Amino acid sequence: MKATDAILSVTSLRKRFAAVEVLKGIDLTVTPGAIHGLVGLNGSGKTTTMECVLGMQSFQSGDVRILGRQPADIWQCHGAVVGIFDTPGLHSGLTVRQVLTHARMLCPKPVRSPAEVEDMLGLSRYSHYRIRQLSLGNRRRVSIAHALLGQPQFIVMDEPFNGLDAGGVDDVLALIKDLNSQTGASFLLSSHQLAYLESICTHISILHNGRIALTETLQNLAGTASTQLRIVCDKADAAVALLQSDPAIRISSHEQNQLNVQTVGIDAAEINRRLVMAGISVSELQELRRGLHQVFQDIVNAPADSPLPEAS
Amino acid sequence: MISSFWVALRAEIYVGLRSHASRLVVILPALIACAQLVLTSMLTASREASETMFGGMGAGQIEGADAWGTLVDAYATGLTLIGLLLAGYAAWSLANDKDSGVLRHLLIRHASRRTMLMVKLAHAHLLGIASIAVLLVSCTLCAWLIWDFGPVVEDGYELIGTSEILTELRLGLLLAIIPLPAAITMGLLVSVLAGNSTQALVAALGITLALDILKGIIGAASDYIYASYLVSLLDSSYLRDVSRLVRGFSDVMINPTTLQMNQWVPWPQAIFLLLLAWYAINRKPV
Incomplete structure (x- = not known):
């Protein structure tokens, strides 16, 4: 894909705060x-990456294009780009309805009314509450409601699940999915909640030591990463000897009649077949697929001088 | 850019109409000035009652001076507050939007940083116009209900006629209003440079008061500072002279050079401060 076709294209982005280089060439x-x-x-x-992308912070070098424009000119996209930040940026003295009315004034092509978006986010009963009277979770909902007044093409969300209760998280996840599927809006989400990201993201980038350590589609991340298996059988020693002979299989641990193995490119059924053929009875075989959490842990726990683990 | 300016200004006015800070800037100076008028009228009535009780109005008493003098003092009090509040509001406004994150939404969706600077400048000026209008109307009405206005007379001789008083009063007010845009742009520059809204507010008020003190120290050089023409706590504006004039002092006369300086010095300073803010706003994180 050409950089010009991308919604967001960041090339060699470097950002320094005094002597500390926070971003060391982000792509x-x-x-x-x-x-x-x-x-x-x-x-x-x-957050620094997102702020640089949205023109809130200057950066030392690199190139950022968002819908083909430089960060300082995002406003010329007239509402096609929306940013939802960790701290909801709202007028604390205004009511929910007034905040949304104000946001609608600034929206060049509004497609929903304040009442509609309040309804979508369960804010109707707080319509006449001042922002300062709301909980952090509800303030975040109002902040998200901003994005729904228009028809954004690209929504940047920094920690969108912070402060939300379980129901709120489900609502936001559903909203992101709906907006993405119904309007084709693209999203850049940052979060510590890996499970939530794993449930909605199509792509994942892991930022570590000032660089993007890994960028992959979620499908590839799940499909190419190694698989953990827990096997319970009657002849554990024989099973270890059999499996160790295959270089694609690594024995992680072995204890009495239980062993944990890591495989690449060999599925659980094949392992089971080999053990049974060797006369070993398998009473339990559990696949522990490596998820985003495991990949993330591998990357952040890798020694600084070792090559970063790859997903594919 | 022009259309985004108008839309952003409209949205700013929408918020301003619902904000306590904006209401305070518009109402507080008029409220304090009217309170000063009422209090002075009560003190005057009490003094006159006392004089009547102990021997009546003495010879040489100037008639009409209380009414005009108190009204000009009330205007001066109101304008002192307006100068301080507008500088403080301009400093607080943009910095507060940065603190709360509101500015980010505007910059991403609608307007450039420089457009937002101009929106804040225009909004502060609109607030200034509103606060001056409210001050003039409320003080004049309040004074008109309390006193009878007419020429200033001493021992049957007219010292100064009503039309001359009104002419000088108009000039005094005009000269006091001219430096306000410079005070607003100083506040905006501080707002752009400050790290947060508290810092901005304190710095803007501090600079205003420091300039007030400075103008008394630097002598003739103070003619080149816009703050010399602002009505302030250490007042050197022409309105202070008008206050003496309407009390029957005959030695009041504005120097033509001072008049020229008052009319022209604040404008280039306002433009210079605005250019600095214009340059700095694109270089600061929001």
């Missing part, structure tokens, strides 16, 4: 229709 591309998750440890530079 990131968000494709049309993608829900792109950006994950990283606290202080890894997720």
Whole structure:
């Protein structure tokens, strides 16, 4: 894909705060229709990346194009780009309805009324509450409601699940999915909630040590990563001897009649077949597929001088 | 850019009409000035009652001076507050939008940083116009209900006629209003440079008061500072002279050079401060 076709294209982005280089050459591309998750440890530079992308912070070098424009000119997209930040940016003295009316005034092509978006986010009963009277979760809902007044093409969300209760998280996840499927809106989400990202993202980028350590589609991440198996059988020693002979299989641990193995490209059924053929009775075989959490852990726990683990 | 300016200004006015800070800027100066008028009228009535009781109005008493003098003092009090509040509001406004994150939504969706600077500048000026209008109307009405206005007379001789008083009063007010845009742009510059809204507010008020003190120290050079023409706590504006004039002092006369400086010095300073803010706003994180 050409950079010009991308919703967001970040090339060699470097950002320094005094002597500390936070971003050491970020490369990131968000494709049309993608829900792109950006994950990283606290202080890894997720928010800084988003702020640079949206023109809130200057950067030392690199190129950022968002819908083909530079960050300082995003306003010329006239509402096609929306940012929802960790701290909801709302006038605390206004009511929910007034905040949304104000946001609608600034929306060039509004497609929904304040009452409609209040209804969509369960804010109707708080319509006449001042923002300062709302909980953090409800403030975040109002902040998200901003995005729904118009028809954005690209929504950047920094920690969208912070402060939300379980129901609120489900609502936001459903909204992201609906907006993505119904309007084709692309998303860049940053969060520590890997499970939530895993449930909606099409792409994941892991930010570590100031660089994008891994960018992959979620499908590839799940399909190409190695698989953990837990096997309970009657002849554990014989099973270890058999499986160790295959270089695609690594024995992680072995205890009495239970062993944990890591495989690449060999599925559980094949392992079971080999053991049974060797006369070993398998009483339990459990596949522990490596998820985003495991991939993330592998990357952040890798020694600084070792090559980063790859997903494919 | 022009259309985004008008839409953003309209949205700013929408918020301003519902904000306590904006209401405070418009109403507080008029409220304090009217309170000063009422209090002075009560003190005057009490003094006159006392004089009547102990021997009546003495010879040499100037008639009409209380009414005009108190009204000009009330205007001066109101304009002092307006100068401080507008500088403070301009400093607080943009910095507060940065603190709360509101500015981010505007910058992403609708307007450039420089457009937002101009919107804040225009909004502060609209607030200034509103607060001056409310001050003039409420003080004039309040004074008109309390006193009878007419020429200033001493021992049967007219010292100064009503039309001359009104002419000087109009000039005094005009000269006091001219430096307000410079005070607003100083506040905006501080707002752009400050780290947060508290810092911005404190710095803007501090600079205003520091300039007030400075103008008394630097002598003739103070003619080149816009703050010399603002009505302030250490007042050196022409309105202070008008206050003496309407009390029957005959030595009041504005120097033509001072008049020229008052009319022209604040404008280039306002433009210079605005250019600095214009340059700085694209270089600060929001």
